[in-house]
Amino acid sequence: MSLLSPLTAIGLMSGTSLDGVDAALIQTDGTRIFRHGPALTVPYTAELRARLRRILDEAPQLASSDPALLSAEHDLTKVHAIAVEKLRQMAPDMPADLIGFHGQTILHQPGRTWQIGNAIALSSATDLPVIHDFRSADVHAGGEGAPLAPLYHAALLHDQPRPVAILNIGGVANLTLLTSTGEILACDTGPGNALLDDWTFRHTGIPYDKDGRLARSGKVSASILKQLVAHPFFSKPAPKSLDRLSFHTALQNIAALSPADGAATLVAFTAETIARTPLPEQPQAWFVCGGGRHNSAIMEALTQRLPGQVSPAEILGWNGDALEAECFGFLAVRSLYGFPLSLPSTTGVPAPQQGGRLSCGGITPWKAKAVLNTKLQYNIA
Numbered sequence: 001m002s003l004l005s006p007l008t009a010i011g012l013m014s015g016t017s018l019d020g021v022d023a024a025l026i027q028t029d030g031t032r033i034f035r036h037g038p039a040l041t042v043p044y045t046a047e048l049r050a051r052l053r054r055i056l057d058e059a060p061q062l063a064s065s066d067p068a069l070l071s072a073e074h075d076l077t078k079v080h081a082i083a084v085e086k087l088r089q090m091a092p093d094m095p096a097d098l099i100g101f102h103g104q105t106i107l108h109q110p111g112r113t114w115q116i117g118n119a120i121a122l123s124s125a126t127d128l129p130v131i132h133d134f135r136s137a138d139v140h141a142g143g144e145g146a147p148l149a150p151l152y153h154a155a156l157l158h159d160q161p162r163p164v165a166i167l168n169i170g171g172v173a174n175l176t177l178l179t180s181t182g183e184i185l186a187c188d189t190g191p192g193n194a195l196l197d198d199w200t201f202r203h204t205g206i207p208y209d210k211d212g213r214l215a216r217s218g219k220v221s222a223s224i225l226k227q228l229v230a231h232p233f234f235s236k237p238a239p240k241s242l243d244r245l246s247f248h249t250a251l252q253n254i255a256a257l258s259p260a261d262g263a264a265t266l267v268a269f270t271a272e273t274i275a276r277t278p279l280p281e282q283p284q285a286w287f288v289c290g291g292g293r294h295n296s297a298i299m300e301a302l303t304q305r306l307p308g309q310v311s312p313a314e315i316l317g318w319n320g321d322a323l324e325a326e327c328f329g330f331l332a333v334r335s336l337y338g339f340p341l342s343l344p345s346t347t348g349v350p351a352p353q354q355g356g357r358l359s360c361g362g363i364t365p366w367k368a369k370a371v372l373n374t375k376l377q378y379n380i381a
């Protein structure tokens, strides 16, 4: 059991959907969760989203000094600072000690992962220490750099009957399995909502398939689904990770289908690839978080395919839209306390790996010392 003082952290995550910044407060010592605070989302403007999307597409060729990149980074850091300010106003009874700042992933490939966001500027704007750059240490040590949520998921699941899983359906989907012996196994499983969002937008002008209405009005193309799931990624054992645009060629495979049949086939693709993930044990319960749990077509498709009980995270009293942001608050505290953020069974890194970097950018040194030193004492009593 940890004897370190609990800290209150603000976690900030901006996911692959480019919808905005999720922020959440959490009180934790990096192993136990003492309190979940409020959470909120500050959306990106359509203009910033469009700039980020261009940067994502160009990322493999971009220099870190590229003016368009620096300007987008500046603006998205401002959105993060606004999220922190709003959250502090919502929870005056939970003063934050530090921030966990994930940043916007613009590239994720074997051997290279890139999140943008200016930690020094965020630290200055909020007057708080900021932990950032959560993924590079894992990648440099030979890991996938993702997913990083598994240690947080395992902390959330500590009192649940095993084997049990948390499934996150964001742009990409990822799962954490806690086995009957307590091993934590994790991976990205394949597409989440990203392909369905693009397809729906292309055919209806609406950014996502609200409540799965389009998909539920269509029919799955069994032959195209068979082609899609034949990709070797899906039979590869965990750990494994994906970039946002992995499998985007699936949109070409379904191009000749009607909008409804295409949506139905993409929903089946998401559910089928989750169900096919090679796991040593089948969870008896799946707790689903991320925006995909709002899509009843996806939830139905999962219920049909998975042998265990499938429920939204809310059934355990969690906020399924806030889990990823909470996770980066939790990981910020782990980083500060020197605990690993990843394991061989979660990212394929050769040994448990610490990560994250501390930036006290704009904070006067005496203040950073006061905040962190007082809190970083062993709480022996």
Ligand SMILES: Nc1ncnc2c1ncn2[C@@H]1O[C@H](COP(=O)(O)OP(=O)(O)OP(=O)(O)O)[C@@H](O)[C@H]1O
Residues within 6 Å of the ligand: 014, 015, 016, 017, 018, 019, 168, 169, 170, 171, 172, 173, 192, 193, 194, 197, 208, 209, 210, 211, 212, 289, 290, 291, 292, 294, 295, 296, 324
């Ligand atoms: N009511 C709804 N009906 C259907 N789908 C929804 C609904 N609400 C949200 N979604 C889906 O959830 C997506 C957003 O999910 P989420 O916020 O988990 O993504 P993210 O955090 O960007 O992804 P990632 O976990 O890959 O980083 C939307 O793009 C949409 O596809």
Ligand SMILES: CC(=O)N[C@H]1[C@@H]2OC[C@@H](O2)[C@@H](O)[C@@H]1O[C@H](C)C(=O)O
Residues within 6 Å of the ligand: 015, 016, 105, 108, 113, 145, 146, 147, 148, 149, 150, 170, 171, 172, 173, 174, 188, 241, 242, 324, 327
């Ligand atoms: C590189 C990157 O940002 N990956 C994200 C993305 O969104 C979902 C999935 O792909 C997961 O691998 C990860 O985020 C979660 C929070 C994670 O690291 O666990």
